[in-house]
Amino acid sequence: MSVLIVGSTALDSIKTPQAKNPRLLGGSASHAAVAASFFGPVKLIGVVGEDFPKRYVRLYKRHRIDLEGLQILPGKTFHWSGEYEANMNNRRTLLTELGVFETFTPTLPRSHQASPFVLLANIAPSLQIHVLNQMQRPKFVAADTMDLWLNIALPDLLQLLKRLDAFVLNDSEAHQLTKEDNVFTALKKIHKLGPKYVVIKKGSHGSLLSGPKGFFICPAYPLHKVVDPTGAGDSFVGGMMGYLAAAKGGIDQNIRRAMIYGSVVASFCCEGFGLTRTTKIKRQQIDQRVKELERLTRF
């Protein structure tokens, strides 16, 4: 089955102590869509400006991502610029130019409205709701978010939460949302806000699922070198939703493996700047790392 993904489509200028990479393809929807594309058909909803490089359109197409929902508008593409410290955990934003993204209110192509799987990747919750309002009875809806929306758009986010099957957030956001130090107490509070499945991302420490069948501790694939973690969280949730949409059987039967696959795609993402590494891998390499994770965790 296909997965519809809405989120940001951006140009990222990323600085690390090792290198400077201007205007890479980035944005939550780009990372999530490429990650999901390894498993099945993906429909992208986004907006870019006239300055959006043609090679990035070709890149989406090479991943067989349906671009009917990608608008190209007069003006500039959303541009984010950030700098990482040597440990690759702390980063600061140097610049955010919204460009055409500022007035983005997508109208979904008719053919997109019936997508059974919907991933509301990280954008403003009001936009996530706007897209969800256009969907016809989706089978499974997941959303990601970021600290910014907890700070400036909490009422919208709380509205959205009531309509989600799965909510994905990182550990510090879970703490920010619930004011709880303990992750189980935080999870209980988040479930009460709506979603049946809650996934807490913990970066290189993996992730934790809480769902109807209990908890799942999902490891991160351990990396020998982190080049650029930008988009790792988006790749995780994109890979997870791509796997879920493609898998036979129910959600509960597949969600653990879906998280493992998401985790592995995220590990590739971290090994290159932007999407440079992720776009070079084959499905077989993903399966190989999943097998390795099995070996690394068996006892």
Next chain:
Amino acid sequence: MSVLIVGSTALDSIKTPQAKNPRLLGGSASHAAVAASFFGPVKLIGVVGEDFPKRYVRLYKRHRIDLEGLQILPGKTFHWSGEYEANMNNRRTLLTELGVFETFTPTLPRSHQASPFVLLANIAPSLQIHVLNQMQRPKFVAADTMDLWLNIALPDLLQLLKRLDAFVLNDSEAHQLTKEDNVFTALKKIHKLGPKYVVIKKGSHGSLLSGPKGFFICPAYPLHKVVDPTGAGDSFVGGMMGYLAAAKGGIDQNIRRAMIYGSVVASFCCEGFGLTRTTKIKRQQIDQRVKELERLTRF
């Protein structure tokens, strides 16, 4: 087989935002010995003062810990006092009174010198070496440490490392010792210093083994409430060594499960002040949590 454990035997006064607990039984050797006692015979090497409460001697005895190597000397027992912040991760030391520990240079009873498994729990590396020098061809020697010794006794620690089978340290100590951000690069450097097995503890994020058979990602047992994490690391390594000493077969065959068992004993340790929770559990409860960890990580 029996495991010989040397380390600190102390009284801990622990403050958390919830409660104040003066003069609990503590110290690296106390935690490690109780943890190891669930699996087989333990010989404790330590020193306490005349003020050491009789009830703590009885506690050791209830765990069938051999106390022939526990000296009771005129003077005061080592007393540590610390305070935790609400998140239970940051703690500060309020007071350290070494007491009789200041001149501790144990002579091992003859019957102890042939112990096949040796755990050099966290104390000064010079003392760890002093004990190791008295052992007759032990089968497996593991040591734990702390940041203090990296700061003030690094040459001793480097001497010790050459003689260890296994070295256990936490992630920030691994960084401090090697100056490496990436855990694999750090592990490679630590192996070069001597130990064939290196275990990196990551608190509530579990631990990572690097050994001749590759890596193992060991999860932490997730806790609904952390009451007091003091001694969790000592319990982990104590449980691990206790399991290893009791298990049939070689180290490589058993070390993953040994870490899982250590992780579970550490989880109980965190659920009460000092050793109050650990000393109330039965082996069956440990086995139950190990089974639960299997369910929580299967995919």
